[in-house]
Amino acid sequence: MERVLLVTRNLPPLRGGMERLNLHLVQELALGIPVDVVGPRGSDVVLSAASRVVTCTLKPLWRFFAESLIGSLRLARSVRPSHVLAGSGLCAPIVWLTSRMVGARAVVYVHGLDIVTKSPIYRLLWLPFIRRCDVCIANSANTAGLAREAGVLADRIHIVHPGVMIPTAPPDTDAVEAFRASRGWTGRRVLLCVGRLTERKGLLDFVTDVLPRLLADDPSLLLAVVGNDAPDALNQGRQGIREAVNQHAVAMGFQDNIAMYGELPDEALDCAYAAADVAVFPVKATQGDIEGFGMVAIEAAAHGLPTVAYAVGGVPDAIAEGVSGFLVPAGDTEAFSGAVKNVLASGRSTFADGCKAFAKRFAWARFGAGIRRAMELSDGD
Numbered sequence: 396m397e398r399v400l401l402v403t404r405n406l407p408p409l410r411g412g413m414e415r416l417n418l419h420l421v422q423e424l425a426l427g428i429p430v431d432v433v434g435p436r437g438s439d440v441v442l443s444a445a446s447r448v449v450t451c452t453l454k455p456l457w458r459f460f461a462e463s464l465i466g467s468l469r470l471a472r473s474v475r476p477s478h479v480l481a482g483s484g485l486c487a488p489i490v491w492l493t494s495r496m497v498g499a500r501a502v503v504y505v506h507g508l509d510i511v512t513k514s515p516i517y518r519l520l521w522l523p524f525i526r527r528c529d530v531c532i533a534n535s536a537n538t539a540g541l542a543r544e545a546g547v548l549a550d551r552i553h554i555v556h557p558g559v560m561i562p563t564a565p566p567d568t569d570a571v572e573a574f575r576a577s578r579g580w581t582g583r584r585v586l587l588c589v590g591r592l593t594e595r596k597g598l599l600d601f602v603t604d605v606l607p608r609l610l611a612d613d614p615s616l617l618l619a620v621v622g623n624d625a626p627d628a629l630n631q632g633r634q635g636i637r638e639a640v641n642q643h644a645v646a647m648g649f650q651d652n653i654a655m656y657g658e659l660p661d662e663a664l665d666c667a668y669a670a671a672d673v674a675v676f677p678v679k680a681t682q683g684d685i686e687g688f689g690m691v692a693i694e695a696a697a698h699g700l701p702t703v704a705y706a707v708g709g710v711p712d713a714i715a716e717g718v719s720g721f722l723v724p725a726g727d728t729e730a731f732s733g734a735v736k737n738v739l740a741s742g743r744s745t746f747a748d749g750c751k752a753f754a755k756r757f758a759w760a761r762f763g764a765g766i767r768r769a770m771e772l773s774d775g776d
Contacts, residue, residue: 403482406438423763484509507687535709553769558762566669574666587671592636597677608732668698676704689713697754699747
């Protein structure tokens with residue numbers, strides 16, 4: 396009998412792309428077969444689709460590993476899964492050990508960073524378990540290539556892109572206009588940048604090297620930033636990206652051209668996607684850190700908003716060139732500003748239909764079907 400046991404540290408109530416992905420992973424697989432979960436404390440509240448849920452303390456990390464290993468072994472002995480699935484490479488050792496105890500197939504979904512991280516301990520102890528898994532599902536072609544370079548056999552690797560929620564109705568015009576007015580966007584062209592503020596996301600470099608070129612053409616342009624600093628930057632006492640961007644903007648005299656919003660509720664973020672003129676994703680290539688896919692470009696496309704991004708990591712999988720936006724060579728600030736100017740001159744409406752059609756290729760139902768194919772599971776009809 397087919398049954399899946401998912402082991403992951405990334406699930407709501409935690410927020411982020413990996414958390415959304417793992418939640419939908421449960422929901423899609425549970426359409427056809429029983430799914431059990433070992434996850435972080437509090438995740439049981441949102442996992443109504445799961446058959447059985449065991450929750451573990453999230454921090455410190457060693458405690459999560461200990462509790463999740465014990466919970467996985469006990470649950471697997473009880474439910475006898477046919478597949479044990481790691482929501483990221485971090486849980487690969489637990490999944491491999493559990494699968495071998497019950498004679499199940501070991502599956503790992505890798506995101507990029509869990510392949511290239513520089514930690515010597517991780518590379519010594521975790522990568523061998525990723526290589527030993529029976530199936531390795533990668534979130535992009537780039538991540539699949541990294542997995543091959545790390546020693547995963549090519550015939551075990553399958554590419555399944557993350558999914559996106561496709562809006563079922565057009566945006567409420569009144570709500571979008573009210574959002575624009577409340578944020579001071581009325582009468583201004585808006586660049587939207589969404590994502591956690593880490594060095595890899597390239598926001599500070601964009602503000603330093605690209606934004607001045609754009610303001611020279613349109614001094615009223617507004618860069619709207621949605622996202623917070625990464626917790627590790629704040630906890631270790633380093634200056635956050637948000638503070639660095641604000642300081643640079645003041646020094647350059649364009650502080651009125653940048654608005655930092657932190658995280659927004661889903662309804663407000665939908666309005667931001669609907670109200671902006673172009674999404675910018677200036678992610679850069681950073682050694683030991685990588686953009687595994689580029690989910691925000693797909694989210695923008697689902698709302699009819701084109702994206703301009705650097706062609707690094709797995710981002711090229713998330714943008715259809717000239718259809719849902721433009722890819723430019725990594726670090727080419729002149730090409731980036733030129734592509735943004737092109738979109739602004741053409742208008743987002745020129746790209747809206749192409750964006751939405753492209754985004755439909757990443758609907759969560761297709762994601763679920765791809766996962767089932769990779770794991771050789773029955774269709775979830």
